[in-house]
Amino acid sequence: MAGSLIVIPTFNEKQNVASIATAVLSASTESHLLFVDDNSPDGTGALLDELAAGxxxxxxxxxxxxxxxxxAYLAAFAWALEQGYELIMEMDADFSHAPADVPRLIDAAAHADLVLGSRYVDGIRVINWPLSRLILSKGAAFYVRLITGMPFTDPTGGFKCFRRQVLQEIDLNRVQSNGYSFQIEMTHQVWMKGFRVVEVPIIFEERRSGxxxxxxxxVLEALWRIWRIAYQYGFRRRPRAKHPLSVGTREPSHG
Ligand SMILES: Nc1nc2c(ncn2[C@@H]2O[C@H](COP(=O)(O)OP(=O)(O)OP(=O)(O)O)[C@@H](O)[C@H]2O)c(=O)[nH]1
Ligand SMILES: [Mg+2]
Known part of the structure; x- marks a missing residue:
């Protein structure tokens, strides 16, 4: 049975893939990497095949x-479950997510069903972002909380770690979002099912190249989809009960 899989979707990331692969695999030596390329016109796919061959x-x-x-992520999750990975991570190819943070997310998954890397828990940690982008991102977080009640500081973030059981229990066929709202919708489903979601502070850096x-x-997709996401759960603002498979509900061991 394999351990952790880090999924990196790519579209025209030729300049980034070799270096991100090296950086992630040296930061987390036990992990495997899965790139999901959508037939990038810049030839990212062929380069990925070379990396995989090596x-x-x-x-x-x-x-x-x-x-x-x-x-891209849904296809990757299906593959990961089939291959038997215990932990499945999401990460960007563009070095916005620090490879050095991967082990911290993996460690946090020992006590959580879903770990969210958050730019905004205990302060704001974004580097080289235009103010407009920060306002958009913080505004989205506020909007999500207002409409759904979901209490996380960074619901659009794409640096996260799911336990296998979580991906098995949620209805992946039901997830319709594509852009940022994909991140919101996944986290909302996991949270509403009563799984334990924790936030871990991360530093986010504007993409270096590409x-x-x-x-x-x-952005528009996210604005209207939030309403649909909330509607699907009858505008309920918190989970009903802990999920029986949640790591948070296991009996603590005594002695
Ligand atoms: N396979 C696939 N990957 C995608 C697609 N859109 C974005 N990606 C990848 O998803 C990750 C996040 O996309 P970004 O373009 O970095 O999105 P962002 O972080 O919001 O925006 P910037 O950092 O400003 O570029 C990157 O690794 C992209 O290459 C897509 O349609 N298909
Ligand atoms: Mg990016």
């Missing part, structure tokens, strides 16, 4: 067209 810890899933982050895939459509 290191058995690197895997690649090729998809025929760009269908967004959400679809192009942003962030656009107006992604």
């Amino acid at each position: 290191d058995s810890r690197i895997h690649v899933l090729h998809r025929s067209e760009k269908e967004g982050l959400g679809r 192009q942003s895939k962030m656009n107006r459509a992604i």
